[in-house]
Amino acid sequence: MHYIFSILPDILSGLNITVGLFFLTLIGATPLGILMALGMRSQFFVLRWLLNAYVWVIRGTPLMLQLMFVYFGLPIASNNEIVFPKMTAAVVVFILNYSGYFAEIFRGGIQAIPQAQYDAAGVLGINRRQTFQKIILPQVFKIVLPSFGNEIINLIKDTSLGYVISLVDILYIAQGHAVADVTLLPYVIVAAIYLIFTALATLIMKRIEFNYREWK
Amino acid sequence: MLKIENLTKSYENKVVFKELNLEINDGEVLSIVGPSGIGKTTLLKIIAGLCGADSGKMVIDGQKINVTEKNQNALIGVIFQDFNLFPQYTVLGNITLAPRIVKNIETDQANSKAKKILDELGIEDKADLYPYQLSGGQKQRVAIARALAMEPKILAYDEPTSALDEFSTGQVVEVIKELKKREVTQMVITHDMPFAKKISDRIFDFKKEIVTK
Numbered sequence: 001m002h003y004i005f006s007i008l009p010d011i012l013s014g015l016n017i018t019v020g021l022f023f024l025t026l027i028g029a030t031p032l033g034i035l036m037a038l039g040m041r042s043q044f045f046v047l048r049w050l051l052n053a054y055v056w057v058i059r060g061t062p063l064m065l066q067l068m069f070v071y072f073g074l075p076i077a078s079n080n081e082i083v084f085p086k087m088t089a090a091v092v093v094f095i096l097n098y099s100g101y102f103a104e105i106f107r108g109g110i111q112a113i114p115q116a117q118y119d120a121a122g123v124l125g126i127n128r129r130q131t132f133q134k135i136i137l138p139q140v141f142k143i144v145l146p147s148f149g150n151e152i153i154n155l156i157k158d159t160s161l162g163y164v165i166s167l168v169d170i171l172y173i174a175q176g177h178a179v180a181d182v183t184l185l186p187y188v189i190v191a192a193i194y195l196i197f198t199a200l201a202t203l204i205m206k207r208i209e210f211n212y213r214e215w216k
Numbered sequence: 217m218l219k220i221e222n223l224t225k226s227y228e229n230k231v232v233f234k235e236l237n238l239e240i241n242d243g244e245v246l247s248i249v250g251p252s253g254i255g256k257t258t259l260l261k262i263i264a265g266l267c268g269a270d271s272g273k274m275v276i277d278g279q280k281i282n283v284t285e286k287n288q289n290a291l292i293g294v295i296f297q298d299f300n301l302f303p304q305y306t307v308l309g310n311i312t313l314a315p316r317i318v319k320n321i322e323t324d325q326a327n328s329k330a331k332k333i334l335d336e337l338g339i340e341d342k343a344d345l346y347p348y349q350l351s352g353g354q355k356q357r358v359a360i361a362r363a364l365a366m367e368p369k370i371l372a373y374d375e376p377t378s379a380l381d382e383f384s385t386g387q388v389v390e391v392i393k394e395l396k397k398r399e400v401t402q403m404v405i406t407h408d409m410p411f412a413k414k415i416s417d418r419i420f421d422f423k424k425e426i427v428t429k
C-alpha cells in the first residue's frame with residue numbers, strides 16, 4: 001500500500017498527457033469527421049473518391065504504424081525537415097485517424113435521415129446550413145450515439161499507443177516503475193485509471209442517450 | 217393567385233407531364249385528382265420549389281417564379297402525405313422554428329402566434345408534446361399549423377386523407393372549410409373523390425386536364 005502511494009503521484013503526472021490527447025482528439029476529430037461525412041455525400045465525384053480513399057487508408061492501417069510513420073518516418077524521409085514534437089505528432093495522428101472513423105459513422109447517420117425532412121425544411125424557407133444544423137444533425141446524433149460511444153471508449157485505450165513514440169503518459173511512467181522496482185503493481189494502477197476513465201465516459205454517454213430518449 | 221402555363225417535367229428521359237396549364241384563384245379550394253403515378257406529387261414539388269421543371273411559366277401572387285430551378289421562397293405551405301414533422305422538436309417547436317430562424321421573429325412572439333393557431337385548430341393542449349406522441353390526425357393539424365405560421369400564399373396538401381380514418385377525415389374537411397372561410401387559398405391532391413367533392417370549389421382532373429364544377 002505504501003508503495004502504491006509512493007508512485008501514484010508520479011503516474012498521475014502523466015494524466016495530463018493521456019487526458020489531453022483524449023480531449024484534443026475528440027474536439028478535433030468530431031467536427032472534422034462530420035465535415036468529411038458531408039463531403040462523402042458531395043456531388044463532386046473527385047471529392048467523394050478522395051475521402052473514401054482516405055477513410056480506407058486510415059481504417060485499413062494500424063494507428064501504431066501511423067504514429068511511427070509521422071514521428072519517425074517523416075523526419076527520415078525529409079532529412080529532418082519535418083519533425084514534430086511528440087505530443088503534436090500524437091495529436092495530429094489521432095485526430096486524422098479518428099476523423100476517419102467518425103466520418104464513416106456520421107455518413108451512415110446522415111444517410112439514415114429521409115429526404116422528407118429536407119423537403120419539409122425547404123418549403124418553410126429554411127436554408128441548407130440551418131437545415132443541417134437544426135434539423136438533420138440532432139437526428140444524426142441520436143442515431144450515431146451508441147457507435148460514437150464505442151469509439152470514445154476505444155480512444156481512451158488507444159491513447160496508450162503514444163508509448164511507441166515515448167509519449168510520457170500514465171502507461172509510459174508505470175512501465176518505468178514496473179521495470180525499475182520489479183513489480184506488477186504499477187500496471188494494476190494504470191489499469192484502474194483506464195477503468196475509471198472508461199466508466200466515467202460510459203456514464204456520460206448513458207446520460208446523453210437518456211436525454212435523447214425524450215423524442216423518437 | 218397561381219398561374220401555370222405550359223409546364224413540362226421529365227425525369228431523365230421519361231416525360232411525366234407536358235405543357236400543363238393550371239390556375240388557382242384567390243381564396244378557392246382546388247382539388248387535383250388523377251391516377252397513381254401521373255405526376256400529382258411532382259407538380260406539387262415544382263409549385264413548392266422543391267424541384268425544377270424542364271420548361272414553363274409560373275406566377276404566384278404576382279411574382280414570376282423561375283420554374284426550371286429549385287427555389288426557397290416559402291410562398292407555398294405544404295402538408296406532406298406523411299406530415300414530415302421534425303421529431304426532435306415539440307409541437308410548439310415545430311411551428312415556431314421557421315418563423316424564428318427564417319423570419320427572425322422573437323421567440324415570445326412566435327410562441328404566442330403558434331398557440332393562437334393551435335387553438336384555432338383545436339389542439340392547443342398538445343403544444344408541449346413530441347410528434348411521436350400524436351395521432352395521425354393531430355400530426356396533420358400540427359403540419360397545417362407549421363405551414364400557416366409562415367403565412368404562405370397557398371396551402372397545398374398531398375393526399376391529406378390517405379393516412380386517416382373516417383373520423384379524422386371528417387375533421388380535415390372541417391379544417392379546410394374553416395380556412396376557406398378565412399380566404400386561405402388551398403390546393404388539395406387526392407384520390408378520394410367524395411372528399412374532393414365535399415371541400416372543393418373546382419376539381420382538376422390531371423389525366424383529362426380539365427377543370428369541373
Ligand SMILES: Nc1ncnc2c1ncn2[C@@H]1O[C@H](COP(=O)(O)OP(=O)(O)OP(=O)(O)O)[C@@H](O)[C@H]1O
Pocket residue numbers: 227232251252253254255256257258259
Ligand atoms: N425522383 C424521381 N426520379 C425519377 N422518377 C420519378 C421521381 N419521382 C417520381 N418519379 C416518377 O414520376 C411519375 C410521377 O410520380 P408522382 O409521385 O408525381 O405521382 P403521383 O401522381 O403523385 O402518384 P401517387 O398518386 O401514387 O402519389 C411516376 O411515374 C414516378 O415513377
Ligand SMILES: [Mg+2]
Pocket residue numbers: 256257258374
Ligand atoms: Mg403522390
